[in-house]
Amino acid sequence: MEMTPGRIFTEKLLRWHREENRRQMPWKGEKDPYRIWISEVILQQTRVEQGLAYYQRFVEAYPGILQLAKAPDAEVFKKWEGLGYYSRCRNMLAAARLIAETYKGVFPKTYHEILALKGIGPYTAAAISSFAYNLPYAVTDGNVMRVLSRFFAIHADVSTGAGKKKLAGLAQSLLPPKKSALFNQAIMDFGATVCKPMAPACGICPLASDCLAFRRQEVSKLPVKTPKPPRKKRFFYYLLIEHKGKIAVKQREGNDIWRHLHEFFLFETPKAQTAGSCLKSAPMSSVIGKDFTVVFASKPYRQLLTHQEISGFFLHIRVKKRPELQGFEWLSPEQISKKAFPRFINFFLDDYFRKKADQA
Numbered sequence: 001m002e003m004t005p006g007r008i009f010t011e012k013l014l015r016w017h018r019e020e021n022r023r024q025m026p027w028k029g030e031k032d033p034y035r036i037w038i039s040e041v042i043l044q045q046t047r048v049e050q051g052l053a054y055y056q057r058f059v060e061a062y063p064g065i066l067q068l069a070k071a072p073d074a075e076v077f078k079k080w081e082g083l084g085y086y087s088r089c090r091n092m093l094a095a096a097r098l099i100a101e102t103y104k105g106v107f108p109k110t111y112h113e114i115l116a117l118k119g120i121g122p123y124t125a126a127a128i129s130s131f132a133y134n135l136p137y138a139v140t141d142g143n144v145m146r147v148l149s150r151f152f153a154i155h156a157d158v159s160t161g162a163g164k165k166k167l168a169g170l171a172q173s174l175l176p177p178k179k180s181a182l183f184n185q186a187i188m189d190f191g192a193t194v195c196k197p198m199a200p201a202c203g204i205c206p207l208a209s210d211c212l213a214f215r216r217q218e219v220s221k222l223p224v225k226t227p228k229p230p231r232k233k234r235f236f237y238y239l240l241i242e243h244k245g246k247i248a249v250k251q252r253e254g255n256d257i258w259r260h261l262h263e264f265f266l267f268e269t270p271k272a273q274t275a276g277s278c279l280k281s282a283p284m285s286s287v288i289g290k291d292f293t294v295v296f297a298s299k300p301y302r303q304l305l306t307h308q309e310i311s312g313f314f315l316h317i318r319v320k321k322r323p324e325l326q327g328f329e330w331l332s333p334e335q336i337s338k339k340a341f342p343r344f345i346n347f348f349l350d351d352y353f354r355k356k357a358d359q360a
């Protein structure tokens with residue numbers, strides 16, 4: 001009987017995994033759902049090389065769900081600092097606390113219970129279900145969609161819900177129910193090391209003879225993806241208002257980016273400004289008046305987020321009279337170093353306070 005393309009794909013992929021897959025990851029083969037969950041949450045939107053140190057730091061500090069659930073928010077945020085996308089950290093804490101209360105600290109064991117946890121979508125639920133419990137759920141991430149789009153020459157747009165659904169359905173139909181952990185690991189590793197986004201290794205690919213994109217010379221056209229709209233530009237002017245050696249710092253609130261992280265007095269504008277015009281602007285002068293000394297004006301710092309580009313500038317000023325600032329704490333540089341800040345503010349703080357310490 002002739003083999004279907006789906007069967008050929010699965011068999012060749014699993015053979016490649018058995019005989020040729022050399023990809024090493026510290027969490028590979030991990031069966032503990034808690035550790036798999038931590039690694040998956042860290043790796044969302046983060047490169048493996050960057051995520052690795054965070055993963056190790058996290059599982060060392062919080063070896064189990066109960067330790068994580070009991071940890072104070074500020075401490076966990078400080079450990080997360082630099083990874084970005086802080087909603088991941090907030091959701092992770094909320095889910096850990098729910099598991100501690102509702103499931104007595106034991107990670108849930110069904111796909112639907114796992115999917116119901118805060119911050120866990122179908123991809124992470126499938127990864128935990130298959131790797132920890134060998135449940136038959138296929139993972140569908142960028143790697144998987146790329147491999148399947150190419151091998152089966154599927155031109156559905158993977159940036160749309162319909163395209164994702166089509167490829168998720170295909171991945172699920174290809175998954176051998178009793179080998180779900182193997183299949184999921186194999187397809188993700190294959191996408192990361194052979195069928196890569198740029199310059200896939202078609203010349204040595206064991207699937208090439210059956211790959212439709214390769215045979216039709218369509219590899220560079222797949223997967224189909226609508227380009228993302230340009231990022232919104234925002235300009236953040238931060239005042240480091242210093243009074244008697246202490247600087248005003250507050251925690252960000254509301255629904256904007258970086259909720260719960262810290263910052264200095266912020267003046268945001270839709271366009272770039274000079275330091276002088278900024279200091280004379282109404283929001284700034286209403287706070288600091290005219291009696292201040294400018295200590296330092298920084299170079300621009302930039303941070304790219306998925307939909308936004310932030311340009312940050314820092315003006316350190318010294319005032320004789322402490323202004324009344326609601327929601328701010330007055331902190332020494334040492335106290336500031338213990339707070340969690342967005343990444344570009346940390347870069348500035350490293351440059352600025354380190355330089356000052358070196359000069360002292």
Ligand code: SF4
Nearest residue numbers: 195202205208211214
């Ligand atoms: S032949 Fe190229 S495009 Fe096709 S599966 Fe292999 S690496 Fe991917």
